[in-house]
Structures are given as structure tokens and as C-alpha cells.
Amino acid sequence: MAHDPTQPGDPDATQPVEVQRYGPSAERATEPGWQSAPAWSSREPAVAVASPRRGPGPIPIVIIAVLAGILSGALSALAVSNLLQPPALGTGSVQESPLANAVSDVRIDESSAVIDAVDKVAPAVVTITTTGGGLLGSGSGTGSGFIFDSDGWILTNKHVVDGAQSLTVVTNEGREYAAEVYGIDTLTDLAIIKIEETDLPVAEVGTSAGLEPGQIAVAIGNPLGYENTVTTGVISGLGRQITASDATQTSAETLNNLIQTDAAINPGNSGGPLVNSAGQVIGVNTAVSTTQGLGFAIPIDVATPLMRQSLAGEELRRPWIGVFYQAVDPALAVAENLPVEYGALIANSSGANPIFEGSPAERAGLQEGDVIVAVNGEPITQQSDLSTLILPHSPGDTVTLRILRENSTSEIQVTLGELPSD
Numbered sequence: 001m002a003h004d005p006t007q008p009g010d011p012d013a014t015q016p017v018e019v020q021r022y023g024p025s026a027e028r029a030t031e032p033g034w035q036s037a038p039a040w041s042s043r044e045p046a047v048a049v050a051s052p053r054r055g056p057g058p059i060p061i062v063i064i065a066v067l068a069g070i071l072s073g074a075l076s077a078l079a080v081s082n083l084l085q086p087p088a089l090g091t092g093s094v095q096e097s098p099l100a101n102a103v104s105d106v107r108i109d110e111s112s113a114v115i116d117a118v119d120k121v122a123p124a125v126v127t128i129t130t131t132g133g134g135l136l137g138s139g140s141g142t143g144s145g146f147i148f149d150s151d152g153w154i155l156t157n158k159h160v161v162d163g164a165q166s167l168t169v170v171t172n173e174g175r176e177y178a179a180e181v182y183g184i185d186t187l188t189d190l191a192i193i194k195i196e197e198t199d200l201p202v203a204e205v206g207t208s209a210g211l212e213p214g215q216i217a218v219a220i221g222n223p224l225g226y227e228n229t230v231t232t233g234v235i236s237g238l239g240r241q242i243t244a245s246d247a248t249q250t251s252a253e254t255l256n257n258l259i260q261t262d263a264a265i266n267p268g269n270s271g272g273p274l275v276n277s278a279g280q281v282i283g284v285n286t287a288v289s290t291t292q293g294l295g296f297a298i299p300i301d302v303a304t305p306l307m308r309q310s311l312a313g314e315e316l317r318r319p320w321i322g323v324f325y326q327a328v329d330p331a332l333a334v335a336e337n338l339p340v341e342y343g344a345l346i347a348n349s350s351g352a353n354p355i356f357e358g359s360p361a362e363r364a365g366l367q368e369g370d371v372i373v374a375v376n377g378e379p380i381t382q383q384s385d386l387s388t389l390i391l392p393h394s395p396g397d398t399v400t401l402r403i404l405r406e407n408s409t410s411e412i413q414v415t416l417g418e419l420p421s422d
Helices: 017-022 058-084 100-125 300-311 330-335 358-365 384-389
Strands: 123-133 141-148 153-156 168-169 174-182 193-194 216-222 227-243 252-261 273-275 279-288 292-301 325-327 344-346 371-375 398-405 408-415
Touching: 017 174, 100 123, 100 141, 100 216, 100 227, 100 300, 123 153, 123 344, 141 216, 141 300, 168 371, 174 300, 193 300, 216 252, 227 292, 227 384, 252 279, 252 384, 279 300, 292 300, 358 408
Parallel strands: none
Antiparallel strands: 123 141, 123 168, 141 153, 153 193, 168 174, 174 193, 216 227, 216 273, 227 252, 252 292, 273 279, 279 292, 325 344, 344 371, 371 398, 398 408
């Protein structure tokens, strides 16, 4: 077949053999179509000394050089890769430490979760302004709340609205409404108010059951008059008990079974939602420790029965067993010769009958000296006492109490009554 010198990649037959095989010399490197660097040395070649033995030809030498270059490059790349990798943590089941970009991804995911949670809940958070009574007695004050039903039902703190002469609710969109108090809780710092509107944004109500220290907590409200403020932290404790005073420092009440968080809660946050990373309300912000910088929230499961009652048009009521009891701890167990170090001992320190006449406890057959150790299978502990486990229920609900009586265990069904107002 005839050779066509015009085809791409074919050597020019008019050029010297060296140029055809290796490229142009240094002097021709600047000609169009040639590379800028010479393909071989421009020095005069040394005179070779004849050898009695014939060495390998040029092709094997070239192949060996190419293979050596590939191997050298691979080893260099492997060395650089090893330098870039973090040191191993050891052998066995221990995993290698994550790379820096993996840590960055985790941080981005956490931030995205908080942003998404705020986007879900913030439209349902409202500002509550009171005049006369309420937060500042005869003055005026500001608190927070959140819409839990689109027809204008709002959950907030009792101390925000109790005794107020008038209430004004400002939504996240800036619309103002006159509000009325629907009901005040007789047992905790909770209240429900109502505005006349429909199709309002609603906060998703979650559950406070199963919360653990270390979980992300997001507080949303209007602290110090700054609307739509978001603070983040973690759940730093559960089952806390505090004595909370009002803004005038003239009255105080004991609050039990609270969620403790280091998310900043300031005046004005009261009644606002405490939210998890899924954008669900897990608590109602209620108090702050001014000396320790800790915030406290009422678990949302405590408020759930009140919300159900209000939507059903019922009065707000709390469940009642009708006993005086003492929380059992190791010291009381020793003093009373009890077989357990936890639970609720039915007893009255004054010596009076600890069981109310006509109460659910009396009708169920509970006796003085019984130790209630569980409610519906959930043990009574220092963090979850008897009243805490009863509180999420409504009057009329039936619960199962596990009791110890004279070192024998039995279960008793009790239909809860309504907590008296006095």
C-alpha cells in the first residue's frame, strides 16, 4: 500500500530519520506545528565504546524505561496518598476517624435540621401582650404562645395571662387579634387562649416521652421584645423541680418534672415552644434561672390533655387519685423498713387519714401503707413521681397501679377523678 504523507500522525518522508522518529531539533522547535521543547538532547552524542557482547536493542530499553516510569509514579502517588490520610486509630472493631469534610457535612446537616425545624414552627408562634394583671400586675407585659389548632387555639403560660384585663395576640405575619382566656390549668403553669380566626398556621405537637439529655433543643419566642427569636442548645436535664416566682416577685409556686435546657430562655419567651430537630413541639418554655443561665420547659405531654379538652369544648380539668403520699428514697426505705427504695408510700405526715373519703383511691381499695411502685407499667422514680405519671391522663381514664402490700405485689385498676379546685 502506498504511504500518504498527508495523513495525521504519519512522519514526513522528506525529513531526516531522527526527526521522523523523535521530533524536531531544538533549532526547529519554534516552527509551526512543533512542540516548544525538544524531544531529545541538543548536546553532541558521546562516542560509544564497542562491546564484545551485543546488548539489548533500543525497543526493549524504551519498554523498560516506560515501565520503570509507571511504577515510580504509582509508588509516588501511593506515598502522597498515605501522607494525606489521617492516622489509623487501631485495629479491631474501632472505626477510622472521619475525614474533615465528613465532620463539615455533619455540621451542615445539624444546621439544616435546626433551620428546617424553625421554618416549620415559627409561623405558628405568636406574641401575647397583656394589660392589667398578667405578667406585671397592674401594668402591661409581653409573652409568647403557639397555635396548636388552625381555628385560633393557642397554648401559653398561666403566668402570662392570669388576671389580665385584656389580651392582644400578634401573629408571625404581624396581624393583631383580641384574645380571650379559655381556661387556666389548676395544677401547672399552663393556659389556653382563643382568637377568632381560621386557617392559621399550626405547630406540630410532638411528645416529651423518651427525651434524652443531649438532644437538640430549639426555643422560639419573643424575648426582651425581639420577635421571632431563635436560640438553640440541648436538653441538659429531665425531671427537674424548681420554685418559680412571678415578675413582681410577690408570689411563687413549685413546678415539677420540667425539661432543663441550655437554649437561652429570657423574659418574653414564656409560653413559647421548645422544639426538637424534627420541628415538633416537645415543651412549653416557662422559666429561667437568672443566676445559672438555665431554662426550663413544661413537657408537652403534660399539656396534651388540656388541648384535647379545649378542642372538645370541655373545661380544663386535671386527674386525681385522692391520696397523700411520700416519695420513697433510700432513707425513707430504711426508716419505714420498706422492701424497695422507690415508689410512693401512701401516708400522711400529720397522722390523718392519707386517703380522701369518696376518692378514686378509696373506691379502688388502696390502703394506708401501700407502696405504689408503677403506673401502667412505668416505674415511679425520683424524676417521675406519682403525680407526674398521672398528669398526662384525663379524669375518667383508668390506670393500672402496681402496689406492694405486706411484701406482696398486686395490681389495682383505678378510674381517675377530677382534681378539686380548692
